[in-house]
Amino acid sequence: MATEPTSSKAASLVGQEYEVEVGPVAHGGHCVARTEEGRVLFVRHTLPGERVVARVTEGREDSRYLRADAVTVVEASRDRVPAPCPFSGPGRCGGCDWQHAKPGAQRRLKAEVLTEQLAQLAGLTPEQAGWDGTVEPAPGDKVPAGEVPAWRTRVQYAVDEEGRAGLRRHRSHEVEPVDHCLIAAEGVTELGVERREWPGMATVDVAAATGSNDRLVVLTPRPERRLPLVELDRPVSVMRAEPTRGRGGEPTVHRVHGRAFVRERADDHTWRVSGGGFWQGHTKAAEVLVDAVMRGLIPRRGETALDLYCGAGLFAGALAQRMGEKGAVLGIEASGRAVRDARHNLSGYPRVRVEQGPVAKVLPATGITEADLVVLDPPRAGAGGDVVRRVAALGPRRVAYVACDPAALARDLRHFAAAGYVPRFLRAFDLFPVTHHMECVAILHPAKKES
Numbered sequence: 001m002a003t004e005p006t007s008s009k010a011a012s013l014v015g016q017e018y019e020v021e022v023g024p025v026a027h028g029g030h031c032v033a034r035t036e037e038g039r040v041l042f043v044r045h046t047l048p049g050e051r052v053v054a055r056v057t058e059g060r061e062d063s064r065y066l067r068a069d070a071v072t073v074v075e076a077s078r079d080r081v082p083a084p085c086p087f088s089g090p091g092r093c094g095g096c097d098w099q100h101a102k103p104g105a106q107r108r109l110k111a112e113v114l115t116e117q118l119a120q121l122a123g124l125t126p127e128q129a130g131w132d133g134t135v136e137p138a139p140g141d142k143v144p145a146g147e148v149p150a151w152r153t154r155v156q157y158a159v160d161e162e163g164r165a166g167l168r169r170h171r172s173h174e175v176e177p178v179d180h181c182l183i184a185a186e187g188v189t190e191l192g193v194e195r196r197e198w199p200g201m202a203t204v205d206v207a208a209a210t211g212s213n214d215r216l217v218v219l220t221p222r223p224e225r226r227l228p229l230v231e232l233d234r235p236v237s238v239m240r241a242e243p244t245r246g247r248g249g250e251p252t253v254h255r256v257h258g259r260a261f262v263r264e265r266a267d268d269h270t271w272r273v274s275g276g277g278f279w280q281g282h283t284k285a286a287e288v289l290v291d292a293v294m295r296g297l298i299p300r301r302g303e304t305a306l307d308l309y310c311g312a313g314l315f316a317g318a319l320a321q322r323m324g325e326k327g328a329v330l331g332i333e334a335s336g337r338a339v340r341d342a343r344h345n346l347s348g349y350p351r352v353r354v355e356q357g358p359v360a361k362v363l364p365a366t367g368i369t370e371a372d373l374v375v376l377d378p379p380r381a382g383a384g385g386d387v388v389r390r391v392a393a394l395g396p397r398r399v400a401y402v403a404c405d406p407a408a409l410a411r412d413l414r415h416f417a418a419a420g421y422v423p424r425f426l427r428a429f430d431l432f433p434v435t436h437h438m439e440c441v442a443i444l445h446p447a448k449k450e451s
């Protein structure tokens with residue numbers, strides 16, 4: 001969401017300050033406010049109901065709206081706490097949007113965002129979506145105000161010119177050096193990446209598996225720079241990524257030492273996830289999502305199912321295990337690396353197949369005309385109308401839509417409604433505590449025909 005056309009000659013308002021009453025939360029980790037002249041501001045580091053001095057960070061005289069940071073809190077919300085992270089705040093690390101909100105308030109803000117997105121983009125009330133209006137914490141994440149759960153098993157550190165590891169500032173390529181990211185899982189923190197220097201590196205990606213001691217770092221050197229000797233505080237596998245992306249847009253990665261993958265445990269199964277490959281980021285996410293999807297779909301023995309955007313095969317494996325030896329599952333996934341992992345992970349199920357390529361291309365090419373169940377877990381942009389229509393045309397008795405973006409979920413629910421599928425129920429999970437992100441699972445079924 002750009003604030004104005006880049007060609008605009010209008011005067012910049014960056015640095016201008018306005019004292020404002022802060023209105024409701026908006027999707028993206030900010031709240032809406034209006035200046036006395038009626039300008040719309042999207043303000044970070046504030047909460048609904050506060051009175052703050054907001055300093056503009058992006059926007060011009062002719063912009064439809066301005067972005068701003070709350071630099072002084074004149075009247076604080078009762079939901080405000082001092083930010084536990086010393087690297088958060090205006091102009092600092094862009095990772096956590098709600099450091100200054102009590103944990104319960106963070107989940108209420110996310111619920112308000114989901115309510116608003118469902119209404120605006122899908123025309124659904126929470127009741128029509130089958131949602132109880134709450135965002136559920138992951139097991140073990142109910143922390144007291146002022147504390148932060150250490151949930152994140154995948155962290156990409158950016159490295160500055162001086163070789164210091166840090167995280168990116170909000171909407172910027174600049175690096176905020178950090179010596180401890182509070183949301184990083186213990187398995188990440190104990191490696192000590194933040195405590196050493198990374199000369200010549202652009203990024204250091206850490207994966208700390210859940211349920212095994214596997215730890216892997218993928219180093220991306222700056223052009224013409226060589227890898228440093230990697231000495232971390234715990235044993236770790238090391239890979240090197242090419243600075244430019246390879247075929248299919250995936251970074252090419254090479255094993256330097258140790259294993260080229262980590263072993264994750266979820267749903268009583270071990271999953272190989274290669275360096276640079278996707279796995280759910282929260283320590284509990286894979287379990288929470290499999291449980292929600294399986295409770296919603298209630299797979300029966302001998303059924304057929306699709307797992308679209310299947311990654312390393314998490315939902316395909318959970319379905320295959322519950323549908324028995326007569327059940328059949330087809331997974332579709334764009335990343336070649338993830339497809340190799342999924343085929344390896346699912347090799348114990350003879351009636352599971354994984355095809356590589358974009359869902360929009362591969363699904364029609366499979367020639368499949370029906371399926372009992374479909375799981376979709378698309379990237380942030382969502383699946384889109386074409387894929388949704390193709391899914392509905394298969395006539396599944398239930399569909400599970402796993403969404404990491406509430407706006408994409410709402411848009412795709414509208415496409416599903418047009419194709420004859422409506423939500424039976426919806427759950428929202430706080431699988432990204434302290435950030436503005438959330439994960440949703442919608443279970444859809446065919447709409448009853450009007451008689």
Ligand SMILES: C[S@@+](CC[C@H](N)C(=O)[O-])C[C@H]1O[C@@H](n2cnc3c(N)ncnc32)[C@H](O)[C@@H]1O
Binds near residue numbers: 309312313335358
């Ligand atoms: C949110 S992840 C879900 C992975 C898996 N369901 C899991 O829970 O581990 C989305 C996956 O979609 C893949 N992907 C992105 N665009 C795709 C497309 N157009 N077609 C197929 N897969 C795609 C990504 O590579 C990624 O593995």
